[in-house]
Amino acid sequence: MILKRHKWAIFILLWFPPLVFLLLFYFYPLGSILKISLERSQHGLFSPFLDAFKSPITWRVLSFTLWQAILSTILTLCLGLPGAYLFAHYNFHGKSLLQALTSIPFLMPTMVVAVAFNALVGPSGWINLGLRQLLNLDRPPIQFTNTLAAILIAHVFFNTAIVLRMVGDYWSHLDPHLGQAAQMLGANRWQAIRRVILPVLSPAITAAALLVFIFDFTSFGVILILGGPRFATLEVEIYYQTISLFNLPLAAVLCLLQLGCTLGLTLVYSRLTKRLTIPLALKSHKITQRRLTTPRSKMLAGVLIAFLMTLLILPLAALAIRSVTRLERGFGQQMATSPTFTLDYYRELGTNHRESIFFSSPSTSIGISLGYALATTALALLLGFPAALALSRDADSPVNQGMDALLMLPLGTSAVTLGLGFIVALDKPPLDLRASWILIPLAHTLVAFPFVVRNLAPALRSIQPRVRQAASVLGASPISILRYMDIPLVGRAVLVAGAFAFTISLGEFGATSLIARPEFPTVPVAIYRLISRPGELNYGQALALSTILMLIACAAMLFVDRLRIGEFGEF
Amino acid sequence: MLVAIFISACGQVSSLPTTATTSPRTLTVMTHDSFAASESVISAFEKENNVKVQFIASGDAGTALNKAILSKDNPFADVFYGVDNTFLSRALNEGIFDPYNSPVLASLSSPYKMDPQNRALPVDWGDVCLNYDKLYFSDHNLLPPNDLEDLLKPEYKDLLVVENPATSSPGLAFLLATIGHFGADNYLDFWRGLVANNVLVVNDWNTAYYSNFSRWGGDRPIVVSYSSSPPFEVIESKSPDTIPQTAVITSDGSCFRQIEFVGILRGAKNQDLAKKWIDFMLSPAFQEDMPLQMYVFPVNPNAKLDKTFQKYLSIPEQPAYVSPEDISANRETWINAWTEAVLR
Numbered sequence: 001m002i003l004k005r006h007k008w009a010i011f012i013l014l015w016f017p018p019l020v021f022l023l024l025f026y027f028y029p030l031g032s033i034l035k036i037s038l039e040r041s042q043h044g045l046f047s048p049f050l051d052a053f054k055s056p057i058t059w060r061v062l063s064f065t066l067w068q069a070i071l072s073t074i075l076t077l078c079l080g081l082p083g084a085y086l087f088a089h090y091n092f093h094g095k096s097l098l099q100a101l102t103s104i105p106f107l108m109p110t111m112v113v114a115v116a117f118n119a120l121v122g123p124s125g126w127i128n129l130g131l132r133q134l135l136n137l138d139r140p141p142i143q144f145t146n147t148l149a150a151i152l153i154a155h156v157f158f159n160t161a162i163v164l165r166m167v168g169d170y171w172s173h174l175d176p177h178l179g180q181a182a183q184m185l186g187a188n189r190w191q192a193i194r195r196v197i198l199p200v201l202s203p204a205i206t207a208a209a210l211l212v213f214i215f216d217f218t219s220f221g222v223i224l225i226l227g228g229p230r231f232a233t234l235e236v237e238i239y240y241q242t243i244s245l246f247n248l249p250l251a252a253v254l255c256l257l258q259l260g261c262t263l264g265l266t267l268v269y270s271r272l273t274k275r276l277t278i279p280l281a282l283k284s285h286k287i288t289q290r291r292l293t294t295p296r297s298k299m300l301a302g303v304l305i306a307f308l309m310t311l312l313i314l315p316l317a318a319l320a321i322r323s324v325t326r327l328e329r330g331f332g333q334q335m336a337t338s339p340t341f342t343l344d345y346y347r348e349l350g351t352n353h354r355e356s357i358f359f360s361s362p363s364t365s366i367g368i369s370l371g372y373a374l375a376t377t378a379l380a381l382l383l384g385f386p387a388a389l390a391l392s393r394d395a396d397s398p399v400n401q402g403m404d405a406l407l408m409l410p411l412g413t414s415a416v417t418l419g420l421g422f423i424v425a426l427d428k429p430p431l432d433l434r435a436s437w438i439l440i441p442l443a444h445t446l447v448a449f450p451f452v453v454r455n456l457a458p459a460l461r462s463i464q465p466r467v468r469q470a471a472s473v474l475g476a477s478p479i480s481i482l483r484y485m486d487i488p489l490v491g492r493a494v495l496v497a498g499a500f501a502f503t504i505s506l507g508e509f510g511a512t513s514l515i516a517r518p519e520f521p522t523v524p525v526a527i528y529r530l531i532s533r534p535g536e537l538n539y540g541q542a543l544a545l546s547t548i549l550m551l552i553a554c555a556a557m558l559f560v561d562r563l564r565i566g567e568f569g570e571f
Numbered sequence: 572m573l574v575a576i577f578i579s580a581c582g583q584v585s586s587l588p589t590t591a592t593t594s595p596r597t598l599t600v601m602t603h604d605s606f607a608a609s610e611s612v613i614s615a616f617e618k619e620n621n622v623k624v625q626f627i628a629s630g631d632a633g634t635a636l637n638k639a640i641l642s643k644d645n646p647f648a649d650v651f652y653g654v655d656n657t658f659l660s661r662a663l664n665e666g667i668f669d670p671y672n673s674p675v676l677a678s679l680s681s682p683y684k685m686d687p688q689n690r691a692l693p694v695d696w697g698d699v700c701l702n703y704d705k706l707y708f709s710d711h712n713l714l715p716p717n718d719l720e721d722l723l724k725p726e727y728k729d730l731l732v733v734e735n736p737a738t739s740s741p742g743l744a745f746l747l748a749t750i751g752h753f754g755a756d757n758y759l760d761f762w763r764g765l766v767a768n769n770v771l772v773v774n775d776w777n778t779a780y781y782s783n784f785s786r787w788g789g790d791r792p793i794v795v796s797y798s799s800s801p802p803f804e805v806i807e808s809k810s811p812d813t814i815p816q817t818a819v820i821t822s823d824g825s826c827f828r829q830i831e832f833v834g835i836l837r838g839a840k841n842q843d844l845a846k847k848w849i850d851f852m853l854s855p856a857f858q859e860d861m862p863l864q865m866y867v868f869p870v871n872p873n874a875k876l877d878k879t880f881q882k883y884l885s886i887p888e889q890p891a892y893v894s895p896e897d898i899s900a901n902r903e904t905w906i907n908a909w910t911e912a913v914l915r
Contacts, residue, residue, distance in 0.1 A: 036641065111777075118781070124788020139790045145778060146771075229735040229772050230914050240737055243633035245903050246640075246661060327788060344809060354863055357610040358626075416634070423638050427645050434647040435599065435627050513604060518628040525604075531777055532605070533866070534800045535807020539781055 011399060014390035018383045018407075018449070024431070025442050026410055029421030036424055037252035037417075048249035052257070057237070062257065065233040068148070069216035072155035076212050079156055079311060080163025081205070086304050087164060088171035090297070091289050098305065099164070100557035102312045106161035107507040107553045109524040110221025111531065112546040113154060113315070117144065117226060119543075120318035124327065146228030154222040157312060159212040166211075166454075170204035172289065207454070210269045214262055214411050220510070234258045238414045255417045262412025266405040316550055323543035326536075345540030358518045360526060362545060366552065369506055369522040375441035376505035377498045380448040384497065387449075388456030407453055410446040418443075419514040437520065443511035448501035455500060459493030499560040503553055523549045595623045598844040601648035601836075603635040604628040607864040608857070616851050622844055632658065632740060639836065640665045649839035650848055652694065656830045657743055659691060660899030668834030671846055675853040675871065683830055683870045685895055691832035694852050695867035698798040698887055699744035700819045700826040701731075704785045707792035716793070718822035719752060723764040732771040732783040732791035735914075737906050739775050744827040745795045746909055747898065751891030752824035755901070759912045766913055786817050798826065799866045802883040806863070814883075821887035828890040831867065 041048045052058045087099060105113070121127050121144040128140035135141070144150050178200065182192040198205075220235040232240070234254055241251040292298045323346075325339045352359035360368070387407065391400050410418075422443075426433040433439050471481050509524040521529065523545060530542035595617070606628065617624055627648060629635035636658050639651045643665065654662045662668065668690035676689065683693035703715045716722055722731060734742030749758045762770075771791055773779050780796055783789035786804075801815040820826075833852055835845040851857055858874035861867055868876070868884075876884070 033641075114778070118778075122782045122788075123790050124782070129788070145782065146773065224738060224774050225778060227774075229738070229774050229910075243631070243637060244737055244743075244906070246637065247903075354607075355609045355611060356607050356864060357613050358607055359610075419630070419634075420637060420641055424641050427642060427647065432647070434642065435625070513628075514630045514634065518602075518604070518606065518626050529604070531781075533807070534780060534796070534803045536804075537807045537809065539787075 010393070011390055011397075014386040015399075015403060016386075018387040019403075021383050021445075022406065022410075025426075026413075026418075026446055029425040030413065030418055031421075032425035033417055033421035034252045034255065037248035041249035048253045052250055052253040058254070058257075061232050061234055061237045061254075064231065065217060065235075066261075068151055068155075068231075068233070069213055069219075072152050072159070072216040072219075073209055073213045075152055076156050076159045076163060076216075077205070077209060079307065080160045080208070081167060082304055083160065083164050083308055084168035084171055086301055087168040088174075089176075089289060090292050090301060092292050092301065096558065096561045098308070100554050100561055101316075102164055102308055103161045103557040104316060104550055104553045105157045105312050106159065107503045108158075108316075108546075108550070109507050109509040109527070111225065111509065111528060112319070112524070112549065113157065114221070114225040115531070115543065115546060116315040116319035117150070117154065117157075119322040120315045126318050126321070145226055146230065148227070148231070150226040150228075151219075151222055151231060153311070154226050155216050155219065157315065158222070159215055160308075160312060162211050162215075163205075163208045166208040167201065167204045171201060174200060206269060206272055210265065210408075211411075211450075213265065214408065217261065218258065218412055218414070220415070235414055239416050242416050242420070251414075251417065255414045258414060259409065259412055262409060263405060266408045266412075267401075270401045270404055319543060320547045320550065323540070323547045326540075342540075345537070345544040348537055348541050349544055358521070360519070360521050362523075362526075362548060365521055365523045365526045365545075366548070368520050369524075372437075372440050372444065372512075372522060373502045373505040376444040376448055377501045379441055379445045380452045380501035381494060381498050383445065384449055384452035384456055384501075385494070388453045388460055391453065391457045392460035404453075407450045411450060415510040415514075419511065422515070435517075437515075437517055439515045440512055440522075441505065443515070444505040444508050445501070447508065447511075448504045451500045451504065452497040455497035456490075456493055459490050496560055499556060503556050506553060506556070507549070523552075593621065595621050596841065596844065597623045597625050598650070598841050598848055599625045599627060599648040600848065601627045601629055601635065601639060601651045601653075603632040603653035604630060605632075605865060606652065609860050609864060612856055612860045615856065616848070620844065620847055622847075624848070636662055639667050643667045643837060646836040646838050648836055649841045649845040650833060651836050652831070652833040652852070654691060654832045654834070655740075656685060656828075656832075656895050657740070657747070657898050657902075659685060659832060659895040662832075662834070663690060663895075664899070667836060669837045669839070669842075671835050671849060673846070673850050673853060675850055678872065679853070679870050680872065685830065686832070691834045692849060692853065693870045694831050694833050695858075695861055695865070695870060696828055696830045697867040698821075698826045698828050698890055699741045699748065699795065700798045700821060700885075700887065701745075702784070702794050702796040702800050702817050702819055704792040705816055705818055707785050715818070716820060718820070719749065719761065719825050722793075723761070723768055725768075727793070728768045730791055731765065731768070731793045732773060732779045732789070733765075733795045734776055734779050735772055735774045736909060740829070741776050741795055741797065743906075744829055746905065747893045748825060748827035748891040750905060751827065751893045755905070759908060762909060762913050770913075772913060797866065798885055798887070799862070799868075799880075801885070802879050803866060805883060806879055819885045821885045823887070823889040824891045826887040826890040827893075828887075830870075 038045050038048060083102070087095070108116075117125075119125050121142055123140040125140075125144075128142050131137065131141050132139075174197075178196055179192045182196045183189065187195065217233075218235050219233055220239065223231050223233050223236050224239075234257065238251050238254045238258070241247045241254065292301050324341060324343060326342045326344070327339055349362045352361075387403070391404060394400060422439055423434055426439075433442075472478075476484070507524060508522075509528065512522050512525055513528065527542050527545050527549070530538045530545065606626065613624060616622070629638045632653050632655060635651070635653055639646070639648075639662070646667075651667065663686060670688050670690045671692065672689050673692060676684065676692065679693065683696065685691070685693070701716070705715075707713075708715045713726060716724075716727055721727060733745055736743040736746040746758075749761055752758075753761050771783060773783060776796065779794050780800075781787050783791045784794040784796075785792040798819045798821070801817045801819060804815040804817055805813060833849055835842065835849065839845050853871055855869075855871060855874045858869035858871045859876075861869060862877060862880055868880075
């Protein structure tokens, strides 16, 4: 394809801000730390590569990482796709609340999720507690942590929201007549789905599957806390080599291996979606959605909702209930614990018994978290908008495909490595940011960026120049075109993208903890501090603060839901 | 020691010109994320020296140390606090600290002073010990184990939960206790015995203490935790007059003492303030504040302990000892061998 010169100019102009951002705050720090790490090798630059490839541990870790990621992704799709169908095709009472609730897991910090699962299926979780009292057992009958099942379930818990959002949204705009037409032409229900609906949906499904896979592939907290010591992903091994052993050369090789896998996968994905994309006219929700009328559809919906509730909402509910419960043990009945209602943990949050210099009331922590989240939102939108505009102009051009893949790389990068990269690279004025709070929104923006772009691009694509020309021929002024066409179409997508950036920042812990100014803790950092100390009140407060974070996330998702009615967007 | 006092006196003379009228300078203190202190204690230091102390929490102890090492040519803090004896050799070999012969050092007892050149100065200690749930043992008419060897007996089968030394700092400390007690050639035999007695290994202290320890509803009445945990069971409960439901095993060689150090980063911009800060950290004012803030104990014998600690803190007479050099040289070998023996 021959691109005209002015088209190139526009491309360069649009890609310039996001590219500069990525170069300065991603490639430069990452390149610096990898270079320094490899240079520390005592036997030349290539020996750590050789060591890594000769070591059986590398291959064991890589194959486990891939294997669990594939399994987790398939399971996530198994729950997410039917859920997406439900949300896409039916209207029912409480739908927006259910949608908001099912989105919360994605935004929760891993340690809170571990606490939530512990409150549900841990040795003293509600299920084990109930079974123990019911069957009069001495020991908890269900063993959850330190199992592969725990890893898989936690990944499904985390990432189903991505499938629900991306596929559900796309599906809800598909013309229902497609399937009906196929059935009229003699296809049965399954043939219609397999031959017509699935091919049409495949861009959204592969996009969602890719993101889910990358998140599972680079999983750290879930593996560490819930999976236990017998399981290690590349990310866990990188952490161990870097922090515990200070074997930076080997850590760098593993980091490159992880990046290589992410890049390869992303490139395969963009090739795949290029082949798969079928141009379609998207329809409004009014046409595609109906009520649950037949008993059959009601029953199926009921079963699905029950599944979603059990896997995605029950752990969160267990956490919230535990935050207002005290488990007392009576003497002489060691294992029998009787729960009583209490608000002590919430009350305790606001008091600084120790007069600690780093104490921060929940409202301060929430304020700090909201501040970082707003800064992240502004930055991610500012950089994501031109990138999405460029992508929406010509999705097939090699430049765009390459850039699209680059945007995904930060998601596949080891957080420990990048965190150290900031320290070695951003160390000279004017960019001496090592002790600066600015690093936090910068790091959050790297994560939020791909989400923002993927949300904005389809909305921008849906503005067809011909329709605008037609409107103007019919007498619409530029202002009314802006007011009635551009703002409704793009404005809401901008808000939705912004809300995603906002919530990603709100729940982020890893990067924040590496650069936190201790006097300004975010909510996840404050939770972490409480949970790493012994004593009932500390643990209780951690539960209470986690519940507050959940409520804020839920409110944010409900707000997003209000804004997105009838709109386009991949997320 | 006279020399030390003389040097530090010179340091103080050179910093005299600062008067109360000039705007405060900033001292940057890099720490791990468990650092905490009372507001009044810190602000007293700030007022006295006309300084603003800026703390930078840099992740867990290992992460913070790596950051200090990677930025050693261009340090972004004046002082780094939080290297413990398991990481001490790494810090010293990388040369991140300048020596400082603080006048307070004279009053500290010698086992804490692990760096003869005083590049890293001891600040606090804490013991990693086995904790047990008193109620479980009284309910089951069982005596709690006396020492590590007891854990191999059949009556203590299924009762112990420990942390993974590869991912957890108390986990590593307990592994070192077994190495110090049984010797580097025999510790694996002890661990194979624990495996036969069905020891549970989890990756982090939170999970071990709050999920698996029977005090918090789990089914394991013995856990690797700190000797400070029982007093904190009292301090952090709703009714502070209760007696702790947990206790500590302090037999010889069953605990490992973690000692944390502070040092002036080489190339620090505010050397004079850094010295004052270190003297302050070793002074009774700060040392007495540490236990309630950071769950660690003073190295300065003039610092007094809070009542609750005097009542409920058990201090092992002879914790197991492994030198920082040995730890640094063998960390990888020991952990990998442990992993092969216990997890595979």
